[in-house]
Amino acid sequence: MIASLYVEGRTPFHRLPAGAKLLLLVLVGIGLAFLHSPWVLGGALVICAMPYVLLRLPFSETRRRLGLMVLTVLLLGLATAWFESPLAGLVACLRILALVLLAAAVTATSEIADMMAAVTRAMMPLERLGLIKAQDVGLALGLALRFAPEIAGRHQALVAAHRARGLKPRWCHILPALIVLTLKEADEVARAIDARGLRGHKASDR
Amino acid sequence: MSSRDLVLIALFAALVAVLGMIPPVTIGFLPVPITAQSMGVMLAGCILGARRGALAFLLLILMVAIGLPVLSGGRGGLAILAGPTAGYIFGWVAGAFVTGLLAERMVRESQNGPRQILGFALAALVGGIGVVYLFGTLWLAYAKGIALPAVLIGQLPFLAGDLLKVAIAALAARSVMVGYPLLPQRG
Structure with missing residues (x-):
């Protein structure tokens, strides 16, 4: 009943270990926060979108996965452009979309079992502290x-x-x-x- | 943690996932459809208490993170946790905790029915709306660079539906307390 969001495939992103992809996502998330130029962020968006684009998902599937969120981002970006400046709206949109597309690619290319194994490994320090x-x-x-x-x-x-x-x-x-x-x-x-x-x-x- | 607590947390997380599968309803005067899922925050706090309620939602976030579409409308995956509304999702954990904390202190089994319902409603209002909206707003405004007025106006349409959920959750929590009390009582 709960089907996972994993997509079969042989893209280079599929071959990366799940833990490495999660780490990459965290690092990109932190890195994007330091970028402010719309040109650089636009480039980052193109790079971050690549793994997702290479999946070649049909449009209907992409709309089901990301449609509502992209709509929310665009609305919030427009509102920010209105209240602050068009540049601030554009920068916020680009930054959010880049991270969201990369995250969607990580989810689509990692199997549940691999993700769980990566999460378990990440929890090890907490287990040693006796927390969980x-x-x-x-x-x-x-x-x-x-x-x-x-x-x-x-x-x-x-x-x-x-x-x-x-x-x-x-x-x-x-x-x-x-x-x-x-x-x-x-x-x-x-x-x-x-x-x-x-x-x-x-x-x-x- | 006792096995009972562990299973309660797991099954409540499953229940919240099921609430997400119920199709959203549109009520005449409200501009946005309302989903049953965010009511889970109020229910978890009021029924399981602070600690177990928050852990149930941490488990739900883990399910989202590893790629299960357990959020309303079949959404899930890391994209949600990186996206604009992630603040509300993380706010659910804190919201369930605060709801539980307040419910544990305000609601007694010795009180009469209306008093209990009022206590649950207050706890759900502060935890399920106040705390969750606070997290969502701070995330959008400070982590995502969205203008604060835009955020505040954007979440207004959801407020009416969430107030309705407070009422339903308080009534449900009181019925469950009569049928199957679990809420840890604190002095």
Whole structure:
């Protein structure tokens, strides 16, 4: 149900490791903040857009992924041009679009598993400090993915149940039921995890 | 962290992702369609409390970051977290935390119904609107170079829908408290 935004392909950007791409994105994000000339930013936009353009996604797909955001950026840029100066609006637009396109390319060329591995590696220093357990983060992520379709199904069942009784499905009626059912399920899953010792012997520190 | 907390956080993040899949509704007098997803901030704080509520949204951001389209309208990926509205997304974590902090202090199981609903509504108003808008505004104005008046005017159309969400979230949080109380109580 939750399909990832990864796109199969063999572009050079696909071959870069996910961790390297994430680092590149952070560095570009910081770097762009120091550029103020519209010409330099325009050049940066062309370079940053390259990996995304090379994906050759159909226009409809690009519109689904970025359409709303590009519209927001343009509106905000126009408003900035009005309130401050046309140059300020242009600079803000170019800077945001460059980073957004590069970020979209990173997401489209990295598989979920590779991203998760990169994130886990990035969390290692925090784990050594005892702040989080990377294993717990992975478990929580897996649970969220596993149960999202069930919760969506339950929501549809609640809507159908309301309709069958001639009631208009309203958020204020459906939400509490959906939440209580979800919380009850959480208790069952937690008991199952502890009963199977999935988090090691220290799991029961409640 | 107990297994129960971990699972509650995970399933609530999943619930917020599901709220994003419900098609947005347009209400006659409002200029923008409203989505159920940002109501999740208020619900997470009011139902799970500050710590678990904030962690549920950190998990949701992690899902977005690794490329899952869990935000409303099937959006997701790093582009969102680098884009103009990322401040609101990061603000959700702080918003859920503040909502939870206030709810934990203001709402008691011994109070009567209207009092509890009012407490939840106040918590959701401050955390779910105040804190989230503050983060979104600061991000747009100072990290992205958008003129401050443009930001303030741009988010006005969303305010009415968000006030409506405060009301729905407060009613829902009170119903859940009656049916399945989880909110940690603080003195």
